[in-house]
Amino acid sequence: MIFLTQIDLTATASGKAxxxxxxxxxxxxxxxxxxxxxxxxxxxxxxxxxxxxxxxxDNAWYTNVRGNAFIPEERVTKxxxxxxxxxxxxxxxxxxxxxxxxxxxxxxxxxxLGGGMGGSAAISTCLLKxxxxxxxxxxxxxxxxxxxxxxxxxxxxxxLFHFGKASGLDASTVASNGMIEFTKGELPxxxxxxxxxxLALVDTKERGETANMVKNVAEKLNSQPVQTENALNQLxxxxxxxxxxxxxxxxxQLADCLNLAQEYxxxxxxxxxxxxxxxKKFKSVGAIAAKLTGAGGGGMVLGLFENYPENxxxxxxxxxxFITRVPQNDERSPR
Numbered sequence: 001m002i003f004l005t006q007i008d009l010t011a012t013a014s015g016k017a018x019x020x021x022x023x024x025x026x027x028x029x030x031x032x033x034x035x036x037x038x039x040x041x042x043x044x045x046x047x048x049x050x051x052x053x054x055x056x057x058d059n060a061w062y063t064n065v066r067g068n069a070f071i072p073e074e075r076v077t078k079x080x081x082x083x084x085x086x087x088x089x090x091x092x093x094x095x096x097x098x099x100x101x102x103x104x105x106x107x108x109x110x111x112x113l114g115g116g117m118g119g120s121a122a123i124s125t126c127l128l129k130x131x132x133x134x135x136x137x138x139x140x141x142x143x144x145x146x147x148x149x150x151x152x153x154x155x156x157x158x159x160l161f162h163f164g165k166a167s168g169l170d171a172s173t174v175a176s177n178g179m180i181e182f183t184k185g186e187l188p189x190x191x192x193x194x195x196x197x198x199l200a201l202v203d204t205k206e207r208g209e210t211a212n213m214v215k216n217v218a219e220k221l222n223s224q225p226v227q228t229e230n231a232l233n234q235l236x237x238x239x240x241x242x243x244x245x246x247x248x249x250x251x252x253q254l255a256d257c258l259n260l261a262q263e264y265x266x267x268x269x270x271x272x273x274x275x276x277x278x279x280k281k282f283k284s285v286g287a288i289a290a291k292l293t294g295a296g297g298g299g300m301v302l303g304l305f306e307n308y309p310e311n312x313x314x315x316x317x318x319x320x321x322f323i324t325r326v327p328q329n330d331e332r333s334p335r
Contacts, residue, residue, distance in 0.1 A: 001101045003048045004093070004134050011129035015039035015111040016118035016173040017201060017302060018293050020261050021239040023217050023268060025169060025184060029236025032191065032243065033169055034179035038324045041109040041122040045130050051104040057081050057097060062106045065113060066319055080105075083157050084127050090153045091131040091143060110322075114207045116294020117322075120161035121170035124154045148187060150175045162211060179326065181243055194249030196328040198305040200282070200312055201293065203320040204274045208297020213270055220268060231264040238264075249328075255289035255304055262291035270296030279303075285311050 014035040021031025054060045061077050063070055072080065084105070085097040094100065111119040128150065136142045145153070155171040172188040173180060180188035221228045238257040245254035262279065265271055275292050282290035282303035289304040303309070312321060 001099060003101045003103060004088075005045060005103070005137060006047055007137075008047050008050070009045045009130050009133050010042060011126040011133070012040055012042050013122040013125040013129075013174050014118075014177060015041065015122060016170060017199065017300070018116075018169070019179075019302070020242050020258055020291075021182070021235060022261075022265060022292070022294060022296065023214070023270065024232045024235035024239070025167060025182065026214060026217075027232050027236075028184060029232065030239045030243070031169060031182045032179065032239055032246070033173040033182060034326065035173055035177045036117070036322070036324050037177075039110045039117065039322055041107065041111050041119065041126060043123065043126040043130060044106045044108075046104040046106070048101070048103060051102065054102045054104045057102045060102045060105050062104065064106065064108045066110060079160060080123075083124060083160050084131075086157045086160065087124070087127040087131040087153070088134070090128065090156065091135045093131055093134050093138075112203050112320075114299075115203050116210070116299035117201070118170045118174055121154060121158050121166075121174045124157035124161070124171065125150070125174050128154050128157060147175060151187075179246070181239075191243060191246050192329055193246050193326055194328060195251050197251055197254075197326050198308055199324050199326060200287070200303040200305060200309050201300045201322040201324075202278050202282075202303070202316050203300055204272070204278065204298050205320065206272060206274055206298025208270075208272075208295060208299065210295040213295035213297045217268055217270065228268060231267050234264050235261055251304075251306060252288065258289035258291050258302075258304060265292055265296060272296070272298060274298070275301050281315060285309065285315055 016033055016035050019032040025031035058077050061072050061080050063072055088094050111117045132143055151172050155166055155168045158166040158171050167184055169182045172182055176188055179191045181191055182188050238261050242254055242257040271292055278301040279290040287303035287305055291302055293300050293302040
């Protein structure tokens with residue numbers, strides 16, 4: 001068997017947050033999401049000489065999440081192996097990971113696991129980038145993936161982490177490296193923000209499986225069709241209004257949309273008491289809007305601030321708090 005690479009290879013991707021459009025995006029409405037430039041995930045595939053302790057691909061994976069090092073459990077390593085094998089196949093490197101000698105792979109992440117910040121999409125994107133590097137090291141004809149290809153391939157890999165279904169929103173946002181409007185089945189469109197603002201995200205430390213939360217909303221749509229369909233339609237309308245607010249720099253209008261969105265998400269049963277308590281705390285220290293971000297049932301809570309919210313460090317545990325600036329005329333390009 002031969003090694004995939006003789007040198008260290010590294011790839012980086014950002015985490016993401018959904019500003020508005022959770023759940024309604026599943027039913028064809030727009031959502032707004034943005035890559036988080038201050039929240040990164042790196043994957044390194046080490047050279048053979050640095051992989052001497054690795055005897056098989058099932059023990060090749062090492063993880064460090066926000067300073068905490070651990071070896072993933074067997075169920076996770078098997079998923080990671082499938083994801084890496086898929087990336088290698090999509091990039092034309094090999095149809096079988098097991099035909100190659102195992103090498104150490106380290107995932108270093110600022111993104112909390114299962115928190116709705118796009119961790120699996122970032123992993124998928126990084127594995128794809130590493131597979132692309134391997135192809136280009138071993139072939140005279142170089143493979144340059146387009147923006148559209150990266151989204152498509154990363155989403156195919158990400159589906160492995162989501163029971164076979166991923167909307168494409170996470171992969172699109174991670175690939176975009178900016179703020180986008182997303183509609184299922186369409187290419188994302190960039191939003192050029194006209195007024196700088198700050199986002200803070202707090203981890204509830206609760207976890208609700210995305211697939212289960214989507215299923216719960218679908219069941220509610222069956223049992224309470226009028227109320228639930230109205231909530232989904234209202235969320236779609238609020239996303240449209242939020243795009244206008246961002247394009248025109250009307251931060252208070254954006255805040256109104258986000259606050260109303262949280263009310264509809266509560267109505268659909270995807271919020272929790274802990275989410276509500278964090279929202280209250282955000283607003284007590286100056287947030288002009290606050291809501292859950294992601295599928296709900298736990299995960300992250302998002303606060304919108306007009307200025308840098310330095311006082312948050314005295315309100316929340318450091319390991320659960322993320323603060324990022326969203327610049328004016330945000331024109332970060334794909335990479």
